Amino acid sequence: MSQTWDAVVRDVLDQARRAAGGGAPLALALRSANVGPESGTYSESAVSNWIKGRARPPADVVLAAASLYGLSLDSRLGVETPGTTSDPEGIDELRGAVHRLETLVHERLAPRADDSPWSTRDVRGVFATRSEAQAAVPVLRTLAAAEHVDAMGLSLNALCQTVSDVTLAELVENGLTLRCLFLDPNGKATKAREAEEGHPAGHLTKLTRANLLVIQRLRDRLSPEAGERVQVRTYDETVRFNITNIDGVRSLVQPYLPNVRGLDAPTFLIDADDDEPHGLYPVFERVFTETWERGRDVEH
Secondary structure: OHHHHHHHHHHHHHHHHHHHOOHHHHHHHHHHOOOOOOOOOOOHHHHHHHHOOOOOOOHHHHHHHHHHOOOOHHHHHOOOOOOOOOOHHHHHHHHHHHHHHHHHHHHHHOOOOOOOOOOOOOEEEEEOOHHHHHHHOOHHHHHHHOOEEEEEOOOOHHHHHOOOHHHHHHHHHOOOEEEEEEEOOOOHHHHHHHHHHOOOOOHHHHHHHHHHHHHHHHHHHOOHHHHOOEEEEEEOOOOOEEEEEEOOOEEEEEEOOOOOOHHHOOEEEEEOOOOOOOOOHHHHHHHHHHHHHHOEEOOO
């Protein structure tokens, strides 16, 4: 049985190579049928080794080659018609094997169904830029509906420059808790990011200092009780993400990309989902928490 199958494999692949016009065209035809290694396309030497019996090809290669070039496996395997009585047990075994293999080929060659096999887990939205994200999820509306907001990034412009001091103070007095984690304006990471974005030396330093003053001014105008709900820290590490976590259930995440301003980078909306215990929300919640714990308090 094994020798017969090996001979059939070599014959089918040899005929398929001839029909395709060579080993390389056959490999490309297999790739177009979604059959190939993870790295892309089988090599011409791989096809040659299969035909010469130096290596055994995957079953989907044989079946795809037979299907693409109309090569019958049944006739080569000696599968008889249903009316034949000789060795019925062996024929049934062969017929079952051929059926299973043909089913595999049809599944591999069939158009992809509407339901994608790729999971988006707990990602609810993807925006090309921060501006698009803010239009869909306005900062003020988010703060007004929240009880606890954790924000980290570089200068936290979305928080400090898009909401008035008066409104922010009212929200905190009414119960909003803020934890703000700024990139240290005097640190090495800020200088490195300035160079990466192509800014003059001190540009991001001045912006972050100005936003820190915004938060300082906010804390100064709050009642003592409300002032305790605004905590500020800085960190001096390579800036990788702008993260805003809301009430332990939602996160807006934006990566800092090389040579691209944060404003122009894509933004992801992620909602915590109990059905996705290995989703992305816990990842970015942990990033904030661990960075916050390493941060340095900014006193009143």
